Amino acid sequence: MNFVLTEERKMLQDTLRRYLRDKYTTSVRNDILNSEMGMSADIWAELAELGVLGALFTEDQGGYGGDGFDIAVVFKELGRAGVVEPVLDSALMGGRLLAAAGKADMVEDVIAGTLQLAVAHGEPGGRYDLDYVLTQADGDALTGRKAVVMNAESANHLIVSARNGDGIAFYLVARDAPGVDIQGYPLLAGGRAAEVTLDKAPGIPLGLGLAEYERINALALVAISAEALGAMESATALTKDYLMTRKQFGRPIGTFQALAHRMSDVLIELEQVRSAVINAAGNLDASDRDLHLSATKNLIGRAGRLVAEEAIQMHGGIAMTQEYELAHIAKRIIMADHRFGDTDYHLERFIALSAA
Amino acid sequence: MDLSYSPEELAFQDELRRFLRDELPAEIAEKVRQGRELEKADMERWHAILNARGWLAQNWPRAFGGAEWSAVQRHIYDVEAAAAGAPRIVPFGLSMLGPVLQKFGSKAQQDHWLPRILDGSDWWCQGYSEPGAGSDLASLKTRAVRDGDHYIVNGQKTWTTLGQHANMIFCLVRTDPEVKQQEGISFLLIDMNTPGVEVRPIILLDGSPEVNEVWFTDVRVPAENLVGEENKGWTYAKYLLTHERTGLGGIGASQAALAAVKRVARAETHNGKPLMQNPHFAARVAQVEIDMRAMATSNLRIVSQAAAGGAPGLEASMLKVKGSVIRQEINDLARRAVGPYAMPFASEAVEGANDLIPDPLGAGPVAAQYFNNRKLSIFGGSNEIQRGIIAKVTLGGGA
Numbered sequence: 001m002n003f004v005l006t007e008e009r010k011m012l013q014d015t016l017r018r019y020l021r022d023k024y025t026t027s028v029r030n031d032i033l034n035s036e037m038g039m040s041a042d043i044w045a046e047l048a049e050l051g052v053l054g055a056l057f058t059e060d061q062g063g064y065g066g067d068g069f070d071i072a073v074v075f076k077e078l079g080r081a082g083v084v085e086p087v088l089d090s091a092l093m094g095g096r097l098l099a100a101a102g103k104a105d106m107v108e109d110v111i112a113g114t115l116q117l118a119v120a121h122g123e124p125g126g127r128y129d130l131d132y133v134l135t136q137a138d139g140d141a142l143t144g145r146k147a148v149v150m151n152a153e154s155a156n157h158l159i160v161s162a163r164n165g166d167g168i169a170f171y172l173v174a175r176d177a178p179g180v181d182i183q184g185y186p187l188l189a190g191g192r193a194a195e196v197t198l199d200k201a202p203g204i205p206l207g208l209g210l211a212e213y214e215r216i217n218a219l220a221l222v223a224i225s226a227e228a229l230g231a232m233e234s235a236t237a238l239t240k241d242y243l244m245t246r247k248q249f250g251r252p253i254g255t256f257q258a259l260a261h262r263m264s265d266v267l268i269e270l271e272q273v274r275s276a277v278i279n280a281a282g283n284l285d286a287s288d289r290d291l292h293l294s295a296t297k298n299l300i301g302r303a304g305r306l307v308a309e310e311a312i313q314m315h316g317g318i319a320m321t322q323e324y325e326l327a328h329i330a331k332r333i334i335m336a337d338h339r340f341g342d343t344d345y346h347l348e349r350f351i352a353l354s355a356a
Numbered sequence: 357m358d359l360s361y362s363p364e365e366l367a368f369q370d371e372l373r374r375f376l377r378d379e380l381p382a383e384i385a386e387k388v389r390q391g392r393e394l395e396k397a398d399m400e401r402w403h404a405i406l407n408a409r410g411w412l413a414q415n416w417p418r419a420f421g422g423a424e425w426s427a428v429q430r431h432i433y434d435v436e437a438a439a440a441g442a443p444r445i446v447p448f449g450l451s452m453l454g455p456v457l458q459k460f461g462s463k464a465q466q467d468h469w470l471p472r473i474l475d476g477s478d479w480w481c482q483g484y485s486e487p488g489a490g491s492d493l494a495s496l497k498t499r500a501v502r503d504g505d506h507y508i509v510n511g512q513k514t515w516t517t518l519g520q521h522a523n524m525i526f527c528l529v530r531t532d533p534e535v536k537q538q539e540g541i542s543f544l545l546i547d548m549n550t551p552g553v554e555v556r557p558i559i560l561l562d563g564s565p566e567v568n569e570v571w572f573t574d575v576r577v578p579a580e581n582l583v584g585e586e587n588k589g590w591t592y593a594k595y596l597l598t599h600e601r602t603g604l605g606g607i608g609a610s611q612a613a614l615a616a617v618k619r620v621a622r623a624e625t626h627n628g629k630p631l632m633q634n635p636h637f638a639a640r641v642a643q644v645e646i647d648m649r650a651m652a653t654s655n656l657r658i659v660s661q662a663a664a665g666g667a668p669g670l671e672a673s674m675l676k677v678k679g680s681v682i683r684q685e686i687n688d689l690a691r692r693a694v695g696p697y698a699m700p701f702a703s704e705a706v707e708g709a710n711d712l713i714p715d716p717l718g719a720g721p722v723a724a725q726y727f728n729n730r731k732l733s734i735f736g737g738s739n740e741i742q743r744g745i746i747a748k749v750t751l752g753g754g755a
Contacts, residue, residue, distance in 0.1 A: 124716050127626050127695040147714070148696045185712045188562075188701040188723050195714050248492035258740055305688070312730050316490055316738060317515050320560050320731055327561035331727065338691075338698045338723075344636045345626075 003278070009073045012055055012065075016074065019050060020081035026325045029190070032084060033328075037154055038192035039085045048113025053091045061099040062108055068281030071219060072226040076277070079230025082328045084190030088223050089150035090117045096216050097159050097170065101206035106157075118155035118175075120146035120196050121213065128341040130217065131210060137162035141179075141200040142171060152194035153184040160196075160203060161213070168210045171203030178202070189335035190328065221293045221340050222280045225300050228336040229277045232304060234329050235311040236270055239263065242315050259314055266310050269303040276300060291353040294346040300336065301343030308333040359653075361428070369432050376440040379405050385441030389616075391720030393564065394443055396521045400476050402443050407474055413450055420458055420470050427659035431607070431652075438608030439615070446518065449473035449480040453526050456543070456596050460584035469545070483513040483527030483546070483570060484593070491741050493528070494537040494590065498572060500529035500544055502579065507531075507544060509552075509575040515735065519555050519568035523548050532587050543589035545581040546572075560731075562724035563701070597737060605655040605679035606732075610648055613686045617641065620693045620719045631693060640692075644685050651678050670749045673742035680732035680739060687729045690722040698723040 005013065023043070032040045047053055055070045057063025065071075071092065078087055094117025095110035109115035124147045126132030135144025142162045152158060158173045158180070173180060179201035184194040243254030243263060253259055280296035283289055308330040312319040319326045337343060361369065384398050406412040414430055416422020425433070445451070454473055457466055472478045489496040498511025509529060519525070525546050532540030546553065552575040557565045584592055618641065621632040631637050658671040691698040694717055702713045702721035713721075733739040 122696060124714075125625055127624065127631075129627060148699055183712050183714075185714070186701045187699045188727075189699070193699065248490065248495070253491075256740075258743065309684075309730065313733055313739070316734050317485070317731075320734065322559040322561055322563065331561065334691075334726070335699055335723070338696055342692060342695070344634075344640075344692065347636060348634075 005069070005073065008064075009069060012051070012070070013073050013077060015050060016052055016077040017080070019046070020077060020083065024081045024083060026323070026328070029082060029084065029328065030323075033186075033190050038186055038190065039151075039154060043083075044085055045113050047085065047087065048111065053087070053095075053113060054111045056087075056092045057095065057099060057107065057111060061096075062104065062111055066096075068219075068222050068284040071222050072277055072281040075223040075226035076230035076233075079227035079232075079332065080234045082190070082231065082234070082325075082332050086116075086118075086151035086154070086191060088220060088227070089119055090155065092223055093117075093119045093216055093220050094155075094157075094159055096219060097206070097208060097213070098172075100212050100216065101170075101208055103172075103206075115157075116151065116155045118149050118152040118158045120149045120152065120158045120160045120173075122147050122149075124195075128345045130214065131168065133161050133163055133168050135160065135162040135198060137164040137169060137171065137203065138200070140171070140203050140205065142173065142198045142203045143179075143200055144198050146196040146198070148193045149182075149196045150191065150193050152182050152196055153192055158196065159206070160198065160201075162203070166209075168213075170206045170208040170213065172206055173198070173201050173203045187335070189331040217340060218284055218289055218293055221297055222277070222284065224336050224339050225277050225280055225296050228300050228304050228333055229273050231329050231332040231336070232270055232273055232307045235307055235326060235333060236266055238326050238329070239266070239311045239314050242318075246315075253314075262310055262314065266307050269306055273300060273303045273307075276303075288353070291350060294341075294350040294353065297341060298343050298346040298350060301346070304333045304336060305343075361432075365428055365432065368429055369436065372433060372436050373440075375409060375411075376436060376442060379409070380440055380442050381405075384443060388441040388443055389720070390718075391722070391725055396479075399443055399446055399521075400479075403445070403476055406445070407476070412445070412474055413454060414445075415451070416454055416458065416470075420454070420466070421474050427656060430659065431656055434608035435611060436608075438612040441612075444609070446479075448482050448518070448522075448526075449478065452482060452596050453480050456526075456583065456592050459595065460543075460588075460592050464580070465545075465583065478524045479518075479522045480524045480526060481516050481519040481522035481548075481570075483516060483525045485515045486512060487514055491738055493593070494541070496528055496530060496541065498527065498529045499533070500531050500542060500577070502531070503576075505579045507577045507579060507582070509544070509546065509572045509577055511572050513570040513572075514558070514567075516555075516568045516570050517566060517735075519548075519570055520557060520565065525553075525570060526583075528589050528593055531589075535587070538590040540587055541589040541593070542586050543583040543592045544577055545583065546575065546577050550575050550577065552576075560728060562721075562728040564724075564728060566728075605651060605658075605675040606683055607648070607652050607655050607679070610679070610683045610686055611652075613683065613690065614641070614645060614648065616719070617686060617689045617693055620690070620717045623717050624693055624695065637689075637692070640689055644682060644689065647678075647685075648682055651675070651682060654678070670746060673737075673745045676736065677733075677739045677742050677746075683732055684726075684729055687722070687726040690719065691726045693717075694719045694722055 052074055054063040055065035055074055058066035091110055095107055099107045123134055142160055155175050160171050160173050161168055179199040181197040182194045184192050186192055244252050246253050276296040276299045279292050283292035312330055318324055411423050413422035414425045418424045457469055486496050500507040500509045525548055527544050527546055528541050529544050530540055531542040552573040554571040556569045558567045559565055622630050624631040626634050658675055700713045
């Protein structure tokens with residue numbers, strides 16, 4: 001047993017933390033949130049330059065990481081700073097799907113920060129169910145509708161799931177291909193997504209099925225959990241500072257036992273979350289991987305709600321304002337529950353897998 | 357003890373349902389159901405419709421033009437109006453200032469201001485909180501200095517709900533900085549069109565422009581706008597807060613919101629079955645509904661007591677805490693119900709921005725509402741302040 005980060009990962013963490021602390025301030029982020037594309041091309045290029053995108057890929061794939069703990073380190077830092085650029089959807093999920101399909105050239109471009117991707121898997125009415133795919137592949141022509149597709153407008157290519165004669169298969173579709181309609185919109189916690197309609201859109205088969213997708217979905221679960229952890233660390237730090245500086249009734253409000261004890265509960269849950277993320281990241285290759293992942297995501301959902309709501313409540317009105325850092329961080333925490341299965345979804349999956 | 361409505365109350369319920377069916381404008385009800393922002397004109401229109409029927413000032417005595425409804429009648433209205441999608445009655449003039457003027461205002465103030473609240477001539481907002489005086493309201497610093505037959509007001513108020521629509525603000529101001537905090541506060545009515553008053557919007561985390569900062573720079577206020585006695589404002593404020601809190605159980609709104617959650621969860625599917633049949637989700641819904649049923653009866657018990665002249669302070673605090681927690685739990689269920697479709701941002705702030713926002717279940721901006729309603733446990737005396745009141749009354753220190 002060893003819970004210390006390797007030298008390389010410690011360096012990655014420190015570099016990324018310093019960069020985001022200097023560059024990704026509340027006002028910079030608010031400008032990005034209000035921008036048409038909902039992301040910053042400059043920030044993206046710099047993340048690539050810092051090696052952050054490369055850390056999400058194995059050496060075989062042209063990167064220098066790619067392990068569960070590499071992913072956890074990167075996303076925890078992105079979560080701490082409330083980064084809205086689509087690292088998870090475009091680089092991690094899109095890139096790793098292409099890596100699994102052996103598209104080495106495209107992976108190289110992803111790592112270099114010059115290729116944007118979107119994963120179009122979920123469909124209206126499918127909720128979080130991974131095998132809910134109604135989109136049809138007739139030969140290589142895809143027809144159907146995809147729901148809440150992250151980064152669709154900025155992507156050069158979409159990776160689209162569809163049913164062919166054999167089951168669920170994945171296809172590469174150019175965003176500007178004929179038959180692709182993209183209706184974009186902003187997201188509550190930043191970034192943009194779209195409803196994507198495919199009408200005989202031409203796709204290139206990637207040779208991937210649901211089993212390969214589930215492996216990438218597992219990486220995404222580690223990433224979103226680590227991101228939520230990072231956001232919870234920030235929410236907790238902001239709250240701690242506020243409790244020690246805000247005075248009412250002539251003393252810092254953190255000296256009131258009612259608040260002090262609740263802050264303690266938040267800190268206790270934060271430790272649970274740290275361990276849960278380690279459990280997920282360290283069991284990506286275990287035979288009971290999905291049991292660990294569901295345990296983590298369920299705990300993150302429960303603890304996240306407690307941390308976000310208590311952070312807002314202990315701040316009071318100030319936390320309700322758009323301008324204040326916590327508002328965005330709290331939204332990141334709560335909205336993480338709506339990605340890759342929520343608290344209830346993973347409770348159910350945990351029960352099913354435990355019984356098996 | 358009898359839990360059923362009397363024949364008179366049932367008749368009232370029928371009359372009310374007919375009224376809501378015939379008089380509540382469909383386009384306003386639609387906005388309320390979809391969780392879209394109401395314009396000032398929508399709220400004024402609904403007030404005028406209620407006023408024409410004599411039902412706007414529901415808790416005011418008849419002598420002042422009120423409906424003087426019983427606790428049960430108010431409860432029936434609360435439930436029926438919310439179910440029909442009626443807008444909430446804007447409380448600042450009707451539930452807050454009105455009762456204070458009736459109890460502490462001069463005859464001249466009552467004659468002048470109360471009819472203007474009823475007919476919509478004035479839109480009032482509340483000037484209580486300040487950046488440094490939130491939970492510790494008595495530490496407020498906005499200063500009013502007597503100058504002949506005027507007061508000169510300087511300072512800043514914040515969290516002023518719907519202040520952007522208001523032409524009048526009732527304020528707590530410091531008139532004596534030398535004495536104990538609570539004993540140097542006065543209750544002043546200020547025309548917001550007076551030179552030196554500036555309103556700046558605060559955008560909330562869900563994008564809604566519903567609260568404001570109000571700044572006062574050498575604002576001259578006629579001394580006749582002082583309510584009651586100078587330096588007695590804290591007494592009036594406490595009286596007002598009790599009135600404000602009595603409605604905060606929010607039972608009608610919670611019932612309507614839970615009905616909406618069920619409707620959405622019957623349409624949403626998970627593993628090929630309606631989400632409402634999913635045991636985990638159904639259990640969460642049932643748990644809230646069980647709590648809500650008990651709270652509805654608590655609400656009736658407490659409001660009846662208040663009508664009978666009992667002191668509702670402690671119980672009102674309990675109702676505020678429980679009511680806000682229940683409503684927030686329903687908001688949490690609403691966001692869970694729609695799954696990934698909770699993520700799109702339907703902004704109330706940007707006109708026309710929502711046309712592209714997908715809402716396949718017709719649930720409205722449920723995640724935005726989840727965040728917006730975090731305010732329920734913060735404003736009107738935070739739940740921590742309410743728990744403090746409950747503890748103080750129960751464990752010692754007296755009432």
